[in-house]
Amino acid sequence: MSDSDEGLRDKYVALQQLFEEMGSTVVAFSGGIDSTLVLKVAFDTLGARAKAVTATSPTFPAIELVAVHQLSAEIGTTLQIVETDQLEIDAFVQNDTTRCFHCKTDLYGLLGKMKEDAQLNAIVDGTNMDDLQDDRPGIIAARALGVRSPLVEVGLGKSDIRALAKSLGLSNWDKPAAACLSSRVPRGIQITRAGLSRIERAEALLFQEGFRQVRVRDHDGIARIETESLEFHLLHDDERRHRIVKGIREIGFQFATLDLAGYQSGSTNEMKKAT
Numbered sequence: 001m002s003d004s005d006e007g008l009r010d011k012y013v014a015l016q017q018l019f020e021e022m023g024s025t026v027v028a029f030s031g032g033i034d035s036t037l038v039l040k041v042a043f044d045t046l047g048a049r050a051k052a053v054t055a056t057s058p059t060f061p062a063i064e065l066v067a068v069h070q071l072s073a074e075i076g077t078t079l080q081i082v083e084t085d086q087l088e089i090d091a092f093v094q095n096d097t098t099r100c101f102h103c104k105t106d107l108y109g110l111l112g113k114m115k116e117d118a119q120l121n122a123i124v125d126g127t128n129m130d131d132l133q134d135d136r137p138g139i140i141a142a143r144a145l146g147v148r149s150p151l152v153e154v155g156l157g158k159s160d161i162r163a164l165a166k167s168l169g170l171s172n173w174d175k176p177a178a179a180c181l182s183s184r185v186p187r188g189i190q191i192t193r194a195g196l197s198r199i200e201r202a203e204a205l206l207f208q209e210g211f212r213q214v215r216v217r218d219h220d221g222i223a224r225i226e227t228e229s230l231e232f233h234l235l236h237d238d239e240r241r242h243r244i245v246k247g248i249r250e251i252g253f254q255f256a257t258l259d260l261a262g263y264q265s266g267s268t269n270e271m272k273k274a275t
Contacts, residue, residue: 005163008160008163008164008167011154011155011160011164012041012164014154015041015150015151015154015156016041016044016045018150018153018154019041019042019045019046019050020045020046022121022122022124022148023046023049023121024046024049024050024051024119024121024122025042025046025049025050025051025120025121025122025124026051026053026111026114026115026118026120026122026123026124027039027042027050027051027052027053027124028053028055028107028108028111028123028124028125028126028147029052029053029054029068029072029079030054030064030068030126030178031054031064031065031067031068031071031172031178032175032177032178033161033162033165033170033172033173033174033175034126034127034128034151034158034161035125035126036071036075036126036165036170036172037126037151037161037164037165037168037170038124038125038126038150038151039052039071039072039077040075040165040168040170041150041168042124042150043075043076043077048078049120050077051080051114051118051120052072052077052078052080053079053080053081053082053111053114054068054079054080054081054082055081055082055083055084055107055110055111056081056082056083056084057083057085057086057087058085058086058087058181058193058196058197059103059180059181059182059191059196060180061178061181061200061203061204062200062204063204063207064178065081067172068081070171071170071171074170074171080114082110082114084106084107084110086102086103086106086182086191087191087192087193089102089103089106092106092182092191093190093191093192094190095182095185095187095188095189095191096187096188097135097137097187099137099182099191100136100137100138100141101137101138101140101141102141103138103141103180103182104137104138104139104142105141105144105145108123108141108142108145109145111123111147112145112146122148123146123147123148124147124148124149124150125142125147125148125149126149127139127142127149127151127152128151128152128156128157128158128161129151129152129155129157129158130157131152132152134265162174176212176213177213177265179265181199181200182196183215184199184215184216184217184218185199185218186217186218186219189218189220194252195218198218198251198252198253199216199218201251202216202223202247202248202251202253203215203216205244205247205248205251206227206244209234209240209243209244210231210234210240211227211234212228212231213227213228213263214226214231214263215227215263216248217259218253221252221253221255222253222254222255222257223248223253223255223256224257224259225256225257225258225259226259226262226263226264227258227262227263228262228263229262232258232262235258244256
């Protein structure tokens with residue numbers, strides 16, 4: 001790491017010290033840049049006493065499962081995959097403002113049992129300082145179950161995390177933000193296995209067509225596509241646009257639309273099913 005950013009170096013050292021104090025930990029690893037940085041520093045500091053665990057479910061895109069395997073191999077740690085199914089939780093399926101709370105309660109309850117069985121000292125996640133500015137019921141669940149957020153504890157926000165990840169050689173340092181598939185469904189519309197599959201397939205199609213930051217929001221048969229405005233030009237190609245429309249309709253959507261406002265994190269949070 002360069003010495004040019006002394007403040008960032010101090011936070012990195014503080015992060016290492018934090019893990020040394022923990023002694024051992026379970027890392028909730030999603031494959032995003034935040035949890036990747038947490039896993040990297042935890043493993044470099046603690047070795048095998050840092051246990052990486054990824055929970056898969058119908059809400060977890062298959063493309064992310066590929067990524068967690070690649071990244072854990074890159075870091076040099078072993079990875080444990082556990083299966084969960086939030087669709088068995090009625091309160092989650094109802095998709096109200098507490099959805100994330102129920103999801104994280106399920107996840108961290110599972111990781112808590114793993115921590116106890118393996119006699120490890122802590123569970124950590126990838127929550128960062130910027131996350132605290134949003135309405136995130138999952139953080140409430142994490143705190144209730146004793147999950148720690150090392151990036152918050154040492155004061156790291158997203159820009160710092162990317163800079164630190166780049167300096168440490170992590171291949172996903174500039175990876176776009178990701179979120180579970182259920183975040184594409186407006187509040188009040190029930191989450192179903194078929195609906196999540198439809199969203200995942202539509203987004204995979206768009207990734208194949210060259211989009212990098214993209215969401216497909218599911219509005220009762222209408223695919224509202226959000227992407228960065230810098231990627232709008234990809235739709236100027238008639239052949240690509242026709243392939244996308246054809247593919248999305250074959251997947252099961254009736255219409256494919258582009259949101260001119262561009263990509264907006266959590267844009268379905270305040271949207272409810274029309275009555």
